[in-house]
Amino acid sequence: MATTLKSAQLNTALERLNLPSYGKWWRTLQNAWVVTRREVRDSFRDWRIMVPIFILTLCFPLLAQGMTEIFTNFFIANGAEPMVDVFLPLLPMIVGFFPVSISLVIALETFVGEKERRSLEPLLSTPLTNLELYIGKTLAAMIPPLLAAYVGIGIYLSALIFGAQQWRPQAELVIQVLLLTTAQALVMVTGSVVVSSQTTSTRASNLLASFIIIPMSLLVLVEGLIMVNNLRHLLWWILVALIIADILLFRMGARLFNREELLGRTIDAINLKWAWRVFVSQLRGDARVKGVLSWYRYSVLSALRNSRDGILVVSFAILAALIGGMIATHFAPDWRLTPEMATQQPDLMQNFTQFAALSEMGFGVRYIFGQNLRVLIGAAMLAVFTFGVMSIFLASFTFGVLGFLLAQPIMSAIGYGVVLAALLPHALFELPGLIIGAGAATRLGALVTSPPKDMGVWEAWLRAFADMLKLLVALAVPLLALGAVVEVYITPRIVLMALGS
């Protein structure tokens, strides 16, 4: 009975998430496996894939092992024996990365290559679902290179363990390398699906693939630096970040890999005229818009509604950062600012009262407004490249610091009334401006991971971009400007009143 209940609950939860239910999942994987088997078999017959994999699997580890021996002898000969322990863990990851990079080639071949050869359409006309095809092809692109990577790592490690070095790697290191290699392969495959969904030729997708291979190569460099600096615990965090990227890219790829996108896009040409029409119509709003007031009523309000999820996420992030900052005070006693410090620094209170004359200190309206606007524009721009993550981060980071400061014992010494008087008046304008602007940017960035079903990604993105601009111009920027005026001319007077002078 308990099992039935669990299964039923699971089914309901999955239905809510719009995923296949428990029984269907098995069916989905079975169907996906039919595709995977064919693709893997096809890859194994393609010498253009097999030759590099074979070389990278067998020859490269042995080459790396030879190099290891030379370097080890060099370190020992020059009295730098500790360097051996730093150097040895570095190569398994590189040995694994090279074969894994082939997954990018296979993924581009299986996704966009098939599209180019028109061999995808017969598959699309079968009862297979988009998700089954996507999972099947993703696994197919990953399995041969991953197997090659594992074998390569195995050969290299075996040579080190059983060879002259007699090196015994830590189990944690081996697990880290294997997991990072797997996560990196998945990032490359899911990333290439995203790339290939936007192109119709392998040539174009190869050009766009540099957006995947360059960051991944840089990441491997960073991982190498972390290892050399003996900060291996940081690799776990990189793994977490990669898994998050995997999930986001997988979701994005699953949404983009659909029949409509694959067959609807026949050429890569940019239709600027159409794009401009879509953008302007979204910026202006529907036929009811006759002037500025009706624009606010029908167009800006509608953009606000469209961006509500992003706005909510940013609001929660700000709240979480504020609370997190407060909590962090308890975990960092070394950073605690005590009331005694105020007495040790008699000019502290004096500095605080100088807050009353911000404009005289060079912090004019233009400076504050410009600073806030820069943050907002930066958040909006970074949101586009980070699926909205950076807009959430930039918007909430300051509030984490604020939370940390507010929870300092020194604040109770100064008096919360004064602190709040110094923050609240302009925050009443700046905070909504920031939340609205960053929320719209978050929506824009995250949209590609889950585009609406009734329109193409490009159209949805253009509309979200127009909404963001609309909200920035109509609400966020005026609110920030107003906030800056209040911060310079009104907040200081309120602070002075609170200080009683």
Next chain:
Amino acid sequence: MIEASGLTKIFDGFVAVEDVSLQVEAGSVFAFLGPNGAGKTTTIRMLTSILEPTRGWARVNGLDVVRDAAQVRANVGVLTEQHGLYERMKAVEYLDFFGRIYHLPREVRRQRAQDLMARFGLAEAMNRRVGEFSKGMKQKLALVRAMLHDPPVLLLDEPTSAMDPQSAKQVRDAILELKNDRRTIILTTHNLTEAQQLADRIGVIRHGRLIANGTFEELSQRFVGDPIMEIRFGAPLNGAFEWLHRELDVVAHGEDWLRFRTNKPHQDNPMVLQRLISAGVSVITLSEVPRSLEAVYLQIVNEDENLTEKAHNGNHA
């Protein structure tokens, strides 16, 4: 059976198919004709639940193409415009792969593959790599793939393109057999003779709109008018019998022949024959001038072109 009403597909502002309505009965063949890029393939893709209509609805074998998309695809065999075969696979592996996708039991998919390959003269090629096949063989293999799961509905995009005459005949015979087996078939083709030979109904699509739809006879009647009769005489008439010109709608004539248009041949033909014979004229033949689908098709397209031009000029005026 296939039904569609108001089927429309818009890609990023471009109207690929507009307001297409049609009905194809079970056991009949519907041929889609039209210039390249007219919207035939997009219509077929909507009917096979590959693309979702922007507006309108369609039912294939009683299943809604949007709501029951996977079931529609399971009930339909599709021959795509490009055969899209996996060239490194052997034919037997290729068909086995698609058989697995349709969840056909191992024995069934083997048997079906063998039977269909034999039917199209490809039995010997079962174990050859698809890449080694000729164009026509590839097209036939793609057709075998479409028929593998024994679907009640077949949508065939240019089924005989790139085939030699013998192979094309094999395919046409197969289509007729399927039709006799109560399958519903939609085919697109540029081969008008083939369309005339196979189709029960014909639809002409242009600029995404279905501009004509009916049987060949209906379309001929509507677009090229009444049938034309031709009389061949045993000797030149030398201008005699002017009454023929007076009483018949003569469209052309020569020394020893004459063509006239009639909307009641069953009345006019006996009357003409009787008068000619009683006047002592020797008549060799009296027959209907065969009308080709090509003539009908060109007339349909020309009329639509003129209409579009008029509308365009009207808008500018």
